[in-house]
Amino acid sequence: MKRIVVSWAVLGAAALLVAFAPFNLQPVTSNVERIFRVEAGDFAYSPAVLHVNPGDNVTIKLVATDVVHGLYVDGYDLSVIAEPGQPAVLSFTADRPGTFRLRCSVTCGALHPFMTGKLKVGTNLLLWRGIGLALLAFLGILTLRSPGLPIVH
Amino acid sequence: MNLLRYPLIKTLLKNRWPQFTIMLVALAGFLLAVLSGLFGTPVGSRNFGIVFVWIAWWAILMLVAVPFLGRGWCSICPIPAPGEWLQRGKLLGPGEFNHRGHGENQKKGSVFSVVKPLNRRWPKRFRNIWLQNGTFLLVALFSAVILTQPRVTAIVLAAFLFAAVGISLIFERRAFCRYLCPVGGFIGLYSQLAPVEVRVVDTAVCASHVEKTCYTGSVNGYGCPWDVFPPGMVKNTYCGTCMECLRTCPHDNIAINIRPFGADLSVERNRKLDEAYKAFIMLGAAAVYSTVLLGPWGALKLAAYSVGGLPWLAYAASFLTFILLALPGLFWLTVWAGKKISGSALPVKESFVAQSYALVPLGLAAWAAFSLSFVFANFSYVLAALSDPLGWGWDLIGTAGVTWTPWLAGLTPFLQVGVLVGGFIWAAVTSRKIAAEKADSAQAVKLSTPVIVFCLAFTLTLMGLLVA
Incomplete structure (x- = not known):
């Protein structure tokens, strides 16, 4: 019984560590200028995924190729709107690491709500925490005993 | 804990008026969704039909109603209401006693008197959810269009309504909800997870009750509209939580229990291949x-949207192949591997069906x-559509000018990770429990590990x- 309690405590502590520990897996910031030309048309961005490092100065030149499109960056709460033939520029410092959705902010047609892209800033720590938690859960289920589950010999 | 011990709850649920009132409001919203789809703006994000059905209703259904109330939505769903009223010949209570509870009490001169429901039994070979699986897939294949075009949403909603009315006039009880509704199918599957259930208190009381009014109906209520025999009910899957059994039981033998989440998944009885496929x-x-x-x-979005074109055909073929063959096939292999590793004598098909119930929490x-x-x-x-439901430039409540602003954009990924990890743990524990039903503990571990x-x-x- 004591062994089981200790095992659960260790697993719980590991889960807390994975979920909340302030890991620093981000690349060294370099303040590099990153300039992207992003074409928006047919309910998609091209390129659809933008990779930068934390601290980079990002400039997105949004070019609408068919109708008016917008680009909103989740997590940064920034947006820009471009009309066909009139590109617009969004500049910001990528000071928040993680993966953020880019969404069209102007109704552009039927599939508008699903017009998305991604901004990836450094390492996606949330994803790694999620993977870690799932693997810990897998380990726990395979090796530990819990109420209602058969005992592992 | 039986919620009916609280007199207020019992009164509210036994009385037809609260349910009827909510259903009327839902029906009004449903009709507005259809009308706005047909006559309102074709811009989906400004149309009440699209915004309310696929954002507001969907959010409430999948994030609140199904996980916590199971088939709670079905109890107030407006789609079967008109057909049921015609079938019963009344809007509210059954009034005069009619043995089968349906279609035998149209009063002369009433609007219902011209309608004569046939009250046929649903064909035995279709008393499963294979047709529901089919209707869901049919809707799913066209979802990129249905979700985004107001007129198509309106046509689909209207088709549901007409189908429900037509089925009610031919077949007894709520055959549409039970066997055809594409939404009802998955709500039923996931209602097994809900922490609430309608059950009889004591089956011995039912055994001595000759009339079985919960199924046949009485002056106080209709026989189970979902064609479920309450004393034999062990899962939520087909209970529409309509409360008719609560009204018809003369022995006060119906309970609404608060229970642990997912309690039905531990019930060995009535595990079936059609439900397994619903999970896949x-x-x-x-x-x-x-x-x-x-x-x-x-390109994928455009393929899903270009209905009838070659890209869409490729999308549809891939969609069906993945869902109906690849996913179940891969799962079959994992179950087979578990059987080989564990040396279990259980037939693979039996394990396959049983283990597929572990996918219910994973799916939700x-x-x-x-x-x-x-x-x-x-x-x-939603705020803009409330104020200008048809997109005609109205501003009924002063929120028509609200601009698009994402809510909780920073929090959403964290919630998603939490929900997915939680779903995995729940599925894994369920798999292990199911494996342990017919195997010793060491064998159960081996049997469930591949799953x-x-x-x-x-x-x-x-x-x-x-x-x-």
């Missing part, structure tokens, strides 16, 4: 939608995570699609 269809659809609708690949978590991606991001459209690996792989894949 839902799991697969969540993955496909997360890829196609939420991914950054424009997948749908919740998928829904979180777009529901909050687009919820601000748990399958669940882990699915969880990580979806996490990659939604959060990476």
